[in-house]
Amino acid sequence: MSQDPYDLLGVARDADADTIKKAYRKLARQLHPDVNPDPATQEKFKEVSQAYEVLSDPQKRQAFDRGGDPFGGGFGGAGGQGAGFSFTDIMDAFFGGQGGQGGQGGRGPRSRVRRGQDALIRIEIDLAEAAFGVSRELKVDTAVVCTTCHGDGAAPGSQPxxxxxxxxxxxxxxxxxxxxxxxxxxxxxxxxxxxxxxIPEPCRECSGDGRVRSRRTLTVKIPAGVDTGTRIQLSEQGEVGPGGGPAGDLYVEIHVAEHDVFVRQGNDLHCAVSVPMTAAALGTTLTLPTLEADVESGAGSGVETEFELEIAPGTQSGSDQVLRGRGVPGLRGGRGDLIVSIAVETPGKLDARQEELLRELAALRGEETPDGHVRGPAQKSVFGRLFGH
Structure with missing residues (x-):
C-alpha cells in the first residue's frame, strides 16, 4: 500500500482543498463497501479515507509535508484500522452535499443574526368599513432592536x-x-x-439577545372589499430577529361585525323590508338607507345615504328586488348588488269598520271561501331564504 496520501487520492502536492475533496468524493463513490463489497476494495477505501483525513486537515497535512507522521503510529494507524475520517464527507460523496469550508466537512459557526418571526393580530371592523375601506391605528407589542447594544448582544465596550x-x-x-x-x-x-x-459580558438591557419587547403604533390601511378571514400583510413589521436580524412580517386578520340591517353574502348585500297589505296591493314608494350612511364622512359629502324603493301594485310577500351595484365593492374591482326581500304584513287586529270593509272586498273578489294553495317545503318564506332557515 502506498504511504503517500497525495498518490492515494491522485492529486498534486499543491492541490487546494476543493480539488482534494472532489478527488476523495470520486474515489469514495467507486470504493465504498456498499457499492463494492470486495475485501480488497474495502481495504483500498480505508486507505483513501485515511489519505483524505490527512490532507483535509491543515495541521496534519503540514505535518506530513514536513516528513512527520500525522497519526503518531504509522499512516495505517494501530491494528490497521486506519484513522478517523468525516462521516459528513462520505455522505457528501454520495448525496452531493456541499460540505464545509476549507475542506473541513462541517457547516461552520451559526450566525447570531436571524430573521424574526411573523406576527398575527386580529381586529374587528364594521361592515361599512369592510366595504369601503378604512385606516386603523394599531398598538403592536413586538420585539425591536435593542438600542443599548444595537443588536449585537454585548454590553457597551465589550464584544464576543x-x-x-x-x-x-x-x-x-x-x-x-x-x-x-x-x-x-x-x-x-x-x-x-x-x-x-x-459573549462574556451580555447586554443587561436585552440579556444578550440583541432585541427587547416594545409597544409601538402603526397605521394599517384596510382596502375596500375585505371580509372576515382576510389577512393583510405588512412586510417587515413583525418581530425583529435575534442579533438584530431582519424583522418578520405582520399579518392583520379581519373580522367583520354583524350589521343591524344588511347581511353580506359574497359581494352582495341582503336586507328585508315589511310593508302593509294595503301598500303591497296598491303599490308605494319606500325610502331606505344605504350602507354608505354608516360612513361618518357620508353626510354632506355627496355620497348617497338613502334610496327610494318602488313597490309595484300587487307585490307578493317573499318577492325580491335587485338593485344593481349597491352591494360591496370587490377587492379586484366591480361591486355587488343589493337584494331587498319584501314581506307583506297582514293586519292582526281589526275594528268593526275595517272588518266590514275587508269582508266587502273579499265578496267583490270572490274570496269569501278561498280554496288555498298547497306550498312545498322548497318555497321558503322571505326570512327563511334570507337567513337559511
Missing part, C-alpha cells in the same frame, strides 16, 4: 470572543467505531451553542 471549546468553528467532532473504522461526526458546540463565539 472566540469559543475556546470549538476554537470558533461552532462544531465539535465526536468519534465512534464502526465497520469502516473510526467515524467522525460533527455536532454543534454545546459551549457556544454553535455560534463559534461567546
Amino acid at each position: 470572543v472566540p469559543c475556546e471549546t470549538c476554537r470558533g468553528v461552532g462544531e465539535v467532532a465526536h468519534v465512534q467505531r464502526s465497520f469502516l473504522g473510526e467515524v467522525r461526526t460533527l455536532r454543534p458546540c454545546a459551549a457556544c451553542r454553535g455560534f463559534g463565539s461567546i
